[in-house]
Amino acid sequence: MMEENLENWIILLDCTKSMNREDFPPNRFQTALSGIKIFIEEKSKALKKVRISIITFNKKISVVSELTDDVDSTIELISNKKFKKMNLSSGSINMLDNALNEALEILGQQIQNISGFYNCILLISDTEDLNISEKTQKKIKGLQISINIITFSLEKNNANMYFPLKAQHFTTKQDLLNGMKELALLKKKEKNNAQHFSEIMLEHGKKTRDFMEEIALKLRYPTLDELIKFNKKSRKINCQICFSKISPIKKYSLYKTGRLCPHCGTPMHLHCAGTWALKSSEHKGLFRCPYCYTLLKIPGAILNGLNKKSNKKEGSESKKQLVKMIVIGPEKLKQKYSDCLYCFKPIKNVSFQKTFQCSNCKAYFHKKCLEEMYKLDKKCLNCNGNIV
Numbered sequence: 113m114m115e116e117n118l119e120n121w122i123i124l125l126d127c128t129k130s131m132n133r134e135d136f137p138p139n140r141f142q143t144a145l146s147g148i149k150i151f152i153e154e155k156s157k158a159l160k161k162v163r164i165s166i167i168t169f170n171k172k173i174s175v176v177s178e179l180t181d182d183v184d185s186t187i188e189l190i191s192n193k194k195f196k197k198m199n200l201s202s203g204s205i206n207m208l209d210n211a212l213n214e215a216l217e218i219l220g221q222q223i224q225n226i227s228g229f230y231n232c233i234l235l236i237s238d239t240e241d242l243n244i245s246e247k248t249q250k251k252i253k254g255l256q257i258s259i260n261i262i263t264f265s266l267e268k269n270n271a272n273m274y275f276p277l278k279a280q281h282f283t284t285k286q287d288l289l290n291g292m293k294e295l296a297l298l299k300k301k302e303k304n305n306a307q308h309f310s311e312i313m314l315e316h317g318k319k320t321r322d323f324m325e326e327i328a329l330k331l332r333y334p335t336l337d338e339l340i341k342f343n344k345k346s347r348k349i350n351c352q353i354c355f356s357k358i359s360p361i362k363k364y365s366l367y368k369t370g371r372l373c374p375h376c377g378t379p380m381h382l383h384c385a386g387t388w389a390l391k392s393s394e395h396k397g398l399f400r401c402p403y404c405y406t407l408l409k410i411p412g413a414i415l416n417g418l419n420k421k422s423n424k425k426e427g428s429e430s431k432k433q434l435v436k437m438i439v440i441g442p443e444k445l446k447q448k449y450s451d452c453l454y455c456f457k458p459i460k461n462v463s464f465q466k467t468f469q470c471s472n473c474k475a476y477f478h479k480k481c482l483e484e485m486y487k488l489d490k491k492c493l494n495c496n497g498n499i500v
Protein backbone atom coordinates (compact mmCIF):
# COMPACT_ATOMS: atom_id res chain seq x y z
CA MET A 113 0.00 0.00 0.00
CA MET A 114 1.23 3.47 -0.90
CA GLU A 115 1.65 5.85 1.97
CA GLU A 116 1.52 9.57 1.42
CA ASN A 117 4.64 10.46 3.29
CA LEU A 118 7.39 8.24 1.96
CA GLU A 119 9.15 9.26 -1.24
CA ASN A 120 12.29 8.28 -3.13
CA TRP A 121 13.63 10.90 -5.53
CA ILE A 122 16.42 10.39 -8.00
CA ILE A 123 17.58 13.74 -9.33
CA LEU A 124 19.19 13.62 -12.76
CA LEU A 125 21.34 16.66 -13.34
CA ASP A 126 22.59 17.72 -16.76
CA CYS A 127 26.35 18.39 -16.57
CA THR A 128 27.09 19.16 -20.19
CA LYS A 129 29.17 22.13 -21.35
CA SER A 130 26.23 24.44 -22.01
CA MET A 131 25.52 24.43 -18.28
CA ASN A 132 28.56 26.77 -18.01
CA ARG A 133 26.63 29.59 -19.65
CA GLU A 134 26.18 32.67 -17.50
CA ASP A 135 22.70 33.68 -18.67
CA PHE A 136 21.35 32.23 -15.40
CA PRO A 137 23.89 33.89 -13.08
CA PRO A 138 26.37 32.90 -11.80
CA ASN A 139 25.87 30.13 -14.35
CA ARG A 140 23.26 27.55 -15.36
CA PHE A 141 24.87 24.73 -13.39
CA GLN A 142 25.02 26.62 -10.10
CA THR A 143 21.49 27.90 -10.59
CA ALA A 144 20.32 24.33 -11.10
CA LEU A 145 22.14 23.38 -7.87
CA SER A 146 20.38 26.19 -5.99
CA GLY A 147 17.10 24.86 -7.34
CA ILE A 148 17.91 21.33 -6.19
CA LYS A 149 18.85 22.63 -2.77
CA ILE A 150 15.49 24.41 -2.44
CA PHE A 151 13.71 21.29 -3.67
CA ILE A 152 15.40 19.01 -1.11
CA GLU A 153 14.86 21.45 1.76
CA GLU A 154 11.16 21.87 1.01
CA LYS A 155 10.64 18.15 0.49
CA SER A 156 12.24 17.18 3.78
CA LYS A 157 10.14 19.77 5.61
CA ALA A 158 6.92 18.55 4.03
CA LEU A 159 7.36 14.78 4.28
CA LYS A 160 7.77 12.18 6.98
CA LYS A 161 10.55 10.55 5.04
CA VAL A 162 12.23 11.46 1.78
CA ARG A 163 15.25 9.78 0.27
CA ILE A 164 17.31 11.58 -2.33
CA SER A 165 19.95 10.47 -4.79
CA ILE A 166 21.74 12.68 -7.29
CA ILE A 167 23.05 11.44 -10.61
CA THR A 168 24.99 13.69 -12.97
CA PHE A 169 25.21 13.01 -16.67
CA ASN A 170 27.21 14.07 -19.69
CA LYS A 171 29.39 11.58 -21.54
CA LYS A 172 29.69 9.86 -18.18
CA ILE A 173 26.96 8.88 -15.73
CA SER A 174 27.92 9.33 -12.07
CA VAL A 175 25.93 8.61 -8.95
CA VAL A 176 27.37 11.52 -6.97
CA SER A 177 25.06 10.95 -4.02
CA GLU A 178 23.62 7.54 -3.13
CA LEU A 179 19.95 7.22 -2.18
CA THR A 180 19.80 8.39 1.44
CA ASP A 181 17.45 10.02 3.92
CA ASP A 182 20.37 12.01 5.30
CA VAL A 183 19.35 15.08 3.32
CA ASP A 184 21.70 17.38 5.21
CA SER A 185 24.74 15.61 3.84
CA THR A 186 23.25 15.66 0.34
CA ILE A 187 22.79 19.42 0.61
CA GLU A 188 26.28 19.78 2.03
CA LEU A 189 27.68 17.89 -0.92
CA ILE A 190 26.08 20.08 -3.57
CA SER A 191 26.91 23.26 -1.65
CA ASN A 192 30.57 22.32 -1.62
CA LYS A 193 32.85 24.61 -3.66
CA LYS A 194 34.53 21.69 -5.35
CA PHE A 195 31.22 20.29 -6.47
CA LYS A 196 30.12 23.66 -7.82
CA LYS A 197 33.30 23.90 -9.88
CA MET A 198 32.76 20.47 -11.39
CA ASN A 199 34.17 19.95 -14.84
CA LEU A 200 31.33 20.23 -17.29
CA SER A 201 32.05 18.35 -20.48
CA SER A 202 30.35 17.53 -23.74
CA GLY A 203 27.59 14.98 -23.77
CA SER A 204 26.58 12.01 -25.86
CA ILE A 205 23.40 11.03 -27.69
CA ASN A 206 22.40 8.30 -25.25
CA MET A 207 23.31 10.13 -22.10
CA LEU A 208 19.78 10.77 -20.87
CA ASP A 209 18.73 7.22 -21.59
CA ASN A 210 21.75 5.88 -19.73
CA ALA A 211 21.12 8.17 -16.78
CA LEU A 212 17.46 7.14 -16.64
CA ASN A 213 18.43 3.48 -16.69
CA GLU A 214 20.85 4.03 -13.82
CA ALA A 215 17.99 5.66 -11.89
CA LEU A 216 15.60 2.83 -12.78
CA GLU A 217 18.13 0.31 -11.54
CA ILE A 218 18.26 2.02 -8.16
CA LEU A 219 14.49 2.39 -7.93
CA GLY A 220 13.96 -1.18 -9.13
CA GLN A 221 15.98 -2.42 -6.18
CA GLN A 222 13.94 -0.23 -3.88
CA ILE A 223 10.68 -1.65 -5.22
CA GLN A 224 12.06 -5.14 -4.83
CA ASN A 225 12.99 -4.61 -1.19
CA ILE A 226 10.59 -2.12 0.34
CA SER A 227 6.98 -1.29 -0.37
CA GLY A 228 5.14 1.89 0.46
CA PHE A 229 7.48 4.39 -1.14
CA TYR A 230 6.43 6.68 -3.95
CA ASN A 231 9.24 6.51 -6.51
CA CYS A 232 10.10 9.53 -8.61
CA ILE A 233 12.68 10.86 -10.98
CA LEU A 234 13.41 14.55 -11.40
CA LEU A 235 15.30 15.56 -14.51
CA ILE A 236 16.90 19.00 -14.75
CA SER A 237 18.42 20.13 -18.01
CA ASP A 238 18.97 23.18 -20.18
CA THR A 239 18.38 21.26 -23.40
CA GLU A 240 15.19 20.02 -24.89
CA ASP A 241 16.56 17.76 -27.54
CA LEU A 242 17.23 14.79 -25.33
CA ASN A 243 15.76 11.48 -26.32
CA ILE A 244 14.23 8.79 -24.18
CA SER A 245 14.09 5.44 -25.93
CA GLU A 246 10.84 3.53 -26.15
CA LYS A 247 12.32 0.70 -24.10
CA THR A 248 13.14 3.07 -21.25
CA GLN A 249 9.70 4.68 -21.45
CA LYS A 250 8.11 1.26 -21.11
CA LYS A 251 10.24 0.48 -18.09
CA ILE A 252 9.23 3.72 -16.39
CA LYS A 253 5.57 2.95 -17.06
CA GLY A 254 5.91 -0.64 -15.97
CA LEU A 255 7.51 0.20 -12.67
CA GLN A 256 5.01 3.02 -12.13
CA ILE A 257 7.70 5.58 -11.54
CA SER A 258 6.70 9.20 -11.86
CA ILE A 259 9.00 11.38 -13.88
CA ASN A 260 9.17 15.15 -13.64
CA ILE A 261 11.15 17.14 -16.16
CA ILE A 262 12.34 20.68 -15.66
CA THR A 263 14.07 22.52 -18.46
CA PHE A 264 15.38 26.06 -18.57
CA SER A 265 16.87 28.47 -21.12
CA LEU A 266 16.28 32.08 -22.16
CA GLU A 267 14.22 31.03 -25.15
CA LYS A 268 10.63 30.01 -24.80
CA ASN A 269 10.38 26.42 -25.91
CA ASN A 270 7.86 25.29 -28.45
CA ALA A 271 8.49 21.72 -29.35
CA ASN A 272 8.26 19.12 -26.67
CA MET A 273 11.10 16.76 -27.36
CA TYR A 274 10.34 14.50 -24.43
CA PHE A 275 7.17 13.18 -25.97
CA PRO A 276 5.14 11.51 -24.52
CA LEU A 277 6.42 13.14 -21.33
CA LYS A 278 5.81 16.79 -20.61
CA ALA A 279 8.50 19.11 -19.40
CA GLN A 280 8.04 22.28 -17.42
CA HIS A 281 10.12 25.03 -18.98
CA PHE A 282 11.45 28.19 -17.28
CA THR A 283 13.03 31.25 -18.86
CA THR A 284 14.26 33.17 -15.80
CA LYS A 285 16.29 32.19 -12.74
CA GLN A 286 13.57 33.28 -10.32
CA ASP A 287 10.89 31.30 -12.16
CA LEU A 288 13.10 28.23 -12.09
CA LEU A 289 13.72 28.46 -8.34
CA ASN A 290 10.02 29.07 -7.68
CA GLY A 291 9.17 26.13 -9.91
CA MET A 292 11.44 23.82 -7.95
CA LYS A 293 9.83 24.91 -4.70
CA GLU A 294 6.36 24.43 -6.13
CA LEU A 295 7.21 20.95 -7.34
CA ALA A 296 8.53 20.00 -3.89
CA LEU A 297 5.27 21.06 -2.27
CA LEU A 298 2.90 19.41 -4.72
CA LYS A 299 0.80 16.71 -3.12
CA LYS A 300 0.65 13.36 -4.85
CA LYS A 301 -2.97 13.74 -5.87
CA GLU A 302 -2.35 17.19 -7.29
CA LYS A 303 0.69 15.90 -9.11
CA ASN A 304 -1.48 13.62 -11.13
CA ASN A 305 -3.33 16.60 -12.49
CA ALA A 306 -0.39 18.91 -12.84
CA GLN A 307 0.38 19.80 -16.40
CA HIS A 308 4.06 18.97 -16.30
CA PHE A 309 3.47 15.66 -14.66
CA SER A 310 3.59 12.68 -16.96
CA GLU A 311 0.65 10.41 -17.56
CA ILE A 312 2.70 7.47 -16.43
CA MET A 313 1.07 7.02 -13.05
CA LEU A 314 -2.30 6.59 -14.70
CA GLU A 315 -1.31 3.38 -16.44
CA HIS A 316 -2.10 0.26 -14.50
CA GLY A 317 -2.91 -3.34 -15.15
CA LYS A 318 -1.14 -6.18 -16.83
CA LYS A 319 1.90 -4.29 -18.04
CA THR A 320 2.79 -3.16 -14.55
CA ARG A 321 2.47 -6.67 -13.25
CA ASP A 322 4.81 -7.95 -15.94
CA PHE A 323 7.49 -5.53 -14.86
CA MET A 324 6.97 -6.27 -11.19
CA GLU A 325 7.25 -9.93 -12.01
CA GLU A 326 10.51 -9.27 -13.79
CA ILE A 327 12.09 -7.73 -10.71
CA ALA A 328 10.50 -10.15 -8.20
CA LEU A 329 12.77 -12.96 -7.03
CA LYS A 330 12.13 -16.69 -7.17
CA LEU A 331 12.04 -18.71 -3.98
CA ARG A 332 15.14 -20.88 -3.81
CA TYR A 333 15.56 -24.61 -3.23
CA PRO A 334 16.87 -25.69 0.14
CA THR A 335 20.49 -26.80 0.39
CA LEU A 336 21.24 -30.31 1.55
CA ASP A 337 21.88 -29.08 5.11
CA GLU A 338 18.61 -27.19 5.14
CA LEU A 339 16.74 -30.23 3.82
CA ILE A 340 18.03 -32.28 6.74
CA LYS A 341 16.88 -29.59 9.16
CA PHE A 342 13.46 -29.48 7.47
CA ASN A 343 13.09 -33.18 8.10
CA LYS A 344 14.12 -33.21 11.76
CA LYS A 345 11.15 -33.19 14.11
CA SER A 346 13.08 -31.82 17.05
CA ARG A 347 14.15 -28.67 15.24
CA LYS A 348 11.96 -25.65 15.44
CA ILE A 349 12.09 -24.97 11.75
CA ASN A 350 8.65 -24.37 10.30
CA CYS A 351 7.02 -22.68 7.38
CA GLN A 352 6.83 -19.02 8.38
CA ILE A 353 3.37 -18.63 6.90
CA CYS A 354 1.45 -21.56 8.43
CA PHE A 355 3.96 -22.11 11.27
CA SER A 356 4.04 -25.87 10.89
CA LYS A 357 5.96 -28.53 9.04
CA ILE A 358 2.93 -29.91 7.20
CA SER A 359 1.18 -27.41 4.96
CA PRO A 360 -2.59 -27.03 5.45
CA ILE A 361 -2.95 -27.24 1.67
CA LYS A 362 -2.56 -30.79 0.37
CA LYS A 363 -0.62 -31.75 3.51
CA TYR A 364 2.78 -31.44 1.92
CA SER A 365 5.79 -31.64 4.20
CA LEU A 366 8.33 -28.88 4.45
CA TYR A 367 10.85 -31.43 3.22
CA LYS A 368 8.93 -31.78 -0.02
CA THR A 369 7.62 -28.30 -0.84
CA GLY A 370 9.66 -26.09 1.47
CA ARG A 371 11.42 -23.21 -0.31
CA LEU A 372 13.37 -20.26 1.04
CA CYS A 373 13.43 -16.52 0.56
CA PRO A 374 16.58 -15.94 -1.52
CA HIS A 375 17.31 -12.79 0.46
CA CYS A 376 16.97 -13.80 4.13
CA GLY A 377 16.47 -17.58 4.04
CA THR A 378 13.02 -17.65 5.63
CA PRO A 379 11.43 -21.05 4.89
CA MET A 380 7.87 -21.47 3.61
CA HIS A 381 5.74 -24.01 1.81
CA LEU A 382 5.25 -23.32 -1.88
CA HIS A 383 1.48 -23.58 -1.50
CA CYS A 384 1.34 -21.40 1.60
CA ALA A 385 3.35 -18.76 -0.28
CA GLY A 386 1.04 -19.22 -3.29
CA THR A 387 -2.10 -18.69 -1.20
CA TRP A 388 -0.55 -15.58 0.20
CA ALA A 389 0.46 -14.31 -3.22
CA LEU A 390 -3.12 -14.71 -4.48
CA LYS A 391 -4.36 -12.53 -1.63
CA SER A 392 -1.70 -9.90 -2.27
CA SER A 393 -3.13 -6.42 -2.54
CA GLU A 394 -0.05 -5.01 -4.24
CA HIS A 395 0.07 -7.26 -7.31
CA LYS A 396 -1.84 -10.51 -7.55
CA GLY A 397 0.47 -13.48 -7.74
CA LEU A 398 3.42 -11.64 -6.20
CA PHE A 399 4.05 -11.31 -2.50
CA ARG A 400 6.55 -10.09 0.03
CA CYS A 401 8.67 -12.25 2.30
CA PRO A 402 6.99 -12.23 5.75
CA TYR A 403 10.36 -11.53 7.30
CA CYS A 404 12.39 -9.17 5.08
CA TYR A 405 9.71 -7.83 2.65
CA THR A 406 11.62 -8.79 -0.48
CA LEU A 407 9.27 -9.01 -3.47
CA LEU A 408 8.86 -12.68 -4.43
CA LYS A 409 7.09 -14.69 -7.10
CA ILE A 410 5.51 -18.14 -7.28
CA PRO A 411 5.37 -20.51 -10.28
CA GLY A 412 2.25 -19.70 -12.29
CA ALA A 413 1.08 -23.33 -12.38
CA ILE A 414 0.87 -23.44 -8.58
CA LEU A 415 -1.24 -20.29 -8.57
CA ASN A 416 -3.47 -21.82 -11.27
CA GLY A 417 -3.90 -24.94 -9.16
CA LEU A 418 -4.82 -22.94 -6.07
CA ASN A 419 -7.23 -20.80 -8.08
CA LYS A 420 -8.98 -23.77 -9.65
CA LYS A 421 -9.51 -25.30 -6.25
CA SER A 422 -11.19 -22.27 -4.79
CA ASN A 423 -13.45 -22.03 -7.83
CA LYS A 424 -14.44 -25.61 -7.36
CA LYS A 425 -15.59 -25.08 -3.80
CA GLU A 426 -18.15 -22.56 -4.96
CA GLY A 427 -19.41 -24.57 -7.91
CA SER A 428 -21.30 -27.85 -7.70
CA GLU A 429 -19.34 -31.04 -7.33
CA SER A 430 -21.02 -32.57 -10.34
CA LYS A 431 -18.99 -30.37 -12.68
CA LYS A 432 -15.92 -32.45 -13.21
CA GLN A 433 -13.02 -30.73 -14.85
CA LEU A 434 -11.51 -32.88 -17.55
CA VAL A 435 -7.85 -32.30 -18.32
CA LYS A 436 -5.44 -33.59 -20.93
CA MET A 437 -1.81 -34.32 -20.34
CA ILE A 438 0.15 -32.96 -23.27
CA VAL A 439 3.68 -33.97 -24.22
CA ILE A 440 6.07 -31.04 -24.04
CA GLY A 441 9.18 -30.82 -26.17
CA PRO A 442 12.52 -29.83 -24.63
CA GLU A 443 12.52 -26.43 -26.35
CA LYS A 444 9.42 -25.36 -24.43
CA LEU A 445 10.97 -26.31 -21.12
CA LYS A 446 13.46 -23.48 -21.21
CA GLN A 447 10.91 -21.44 -19.26
CA LYS A 448 11.98 -20.18 -15.87
CA TYR A 449 9.78 -22.45 -13.80
CA SER A 450 9.84 -26.09 -14.63
CA ASP A 451 9.28 -27.97 -11.41
CA CYS A 452 7.40 -31.25 -11.58
CA LEU A 453 4.37 -30.62 -9.38
CA TYR A 454 4.21 -34.24 -8.31
CA CYS A 455 7.70 -34.82 -6.95
CA PHE A 456 8.58 -31.09 -6.63
CA LYS A 457 11.96 -31.59 -8.17
CA PRO A 458 13.13 -29.56 -11.13
CA ILE A 459 12.46 -30.88 -14.60
CA LYS A 460 15.78 -31.04 -16.38
CA ASN A 461 15.86 -30.13 -19.98
CA VAL A 462 16.83 -33.55 -21.31
CA SER A 463 15.37 -34.86 -24.51
CA PHE A 464 15.34 -38.55 -23.62
CA GLN A 465 12.84 -38.11 -20.86
CA LYS A 466 9.32 -37.08 -21.78
CA THR A 467 7.61 -34.29 -19.89
CA PHE A 468 3.87 -33.68 -19.71
CA GLN A 469 1.82 -30.60 -19.05
CA CYS A 470 -1.72 -30.38 -17.70
CA SER A 471 -3.96 -28.60 -20.22
CA ASN A 472 -5.89 -26.96 -17.42
CA CYS A 473 -3.41 -25.66 -14.84
CA LYS A 474 -0.23 -25.79 -16.98
CA ALA A 475 1.63 -27.82 -14.37
CA TYR A 476 4.57 -29.92 -15.59
CA PHE A 477 5.08 -33.55 -14.64
CA HIS A 478 7.80 -36.11 -15.25
CA LYS A 479 6.59 -39.07 -17.28
CA LYS A 480 7.24 -41.40 -14.35
CA CYS A 481 5.44 -39.07 -11.95
CA LEU A 482 2.44 -38.78 -14.27
CA GLU A 483 2.20 -42.58 -14.39
CA GLU A 484 2.22 -42.80 -10.59
CA MET A 485 -0.33 -40.03 -10.33
CA TYR A 486 -2.59 -41.75 -12.85
CA LYS A 487 -2.41 -44.99 -10.90
CA LEU A 488 -3.34 -43.12 -7.71
CA ASP A 489 -6.70 -41.61 -8.72
CA LYS A 490 -6.45 -40.44 -12.33
CA LYS A 491 -6.34 -36.81 -11.28
CA CYS A 492 -3.97 -33.91 -11.82
CA LEU A 493 -2.50 -33.45 -8.38
CA ASN A 494 -2.17 -29.72 -8.88
CA CYS A 495 -5.68 -28.78 -10.03
CA ASN A 496 -7.73 -31.91 -9.28
CA GLY A 497 -8.84 -32.21 -12.88
CA ASN A 498 -9.74 -35.67 -14.12
CA ILE A 499 -7.19 -36.93 -16.59
CA VAL A 500 -8.68 -38.17 -19.88
Ligand SMILES: [Zn+2]
Nearest residue numbers: 351354381384
Ligand atom coordinates in the same frame (compact mmCIF):
# COMPACT_ATOMS: atom_id res chain seq x y z
ZN1 LIG B 1 3.13 -23.55 5.26
Ligand SMILES: [Zn+2]
Nearest residue numbers: 373376401404
Ligand atom coordinates in the same frame (compact mmCIF):
# COMPACT_ATOMS: atom_id res chain seq x y z
ZN1 LIG C 1 13.08 -12.79 3.16
Ligand SMILES: [Zn+2]
Nearest residue numbers: 452455478481
Ligand atom coordinates in the same frame (compact mmCIF):
# COMPACT_ATOMS: atom_id res chain seq x y z
ZN1 LIG D 1 8.32 -35.52 -10.93
Ligand SMILES: [Zn+2]
Nearest residue numbers: 470473492495
Ligand atom coordinates in the same frame (compact mmCIF):
# COMPACT_ATOMS: atom_id res chain seq x y z
ZN1 LIG E 1 -3.82 -29.66 -13.66
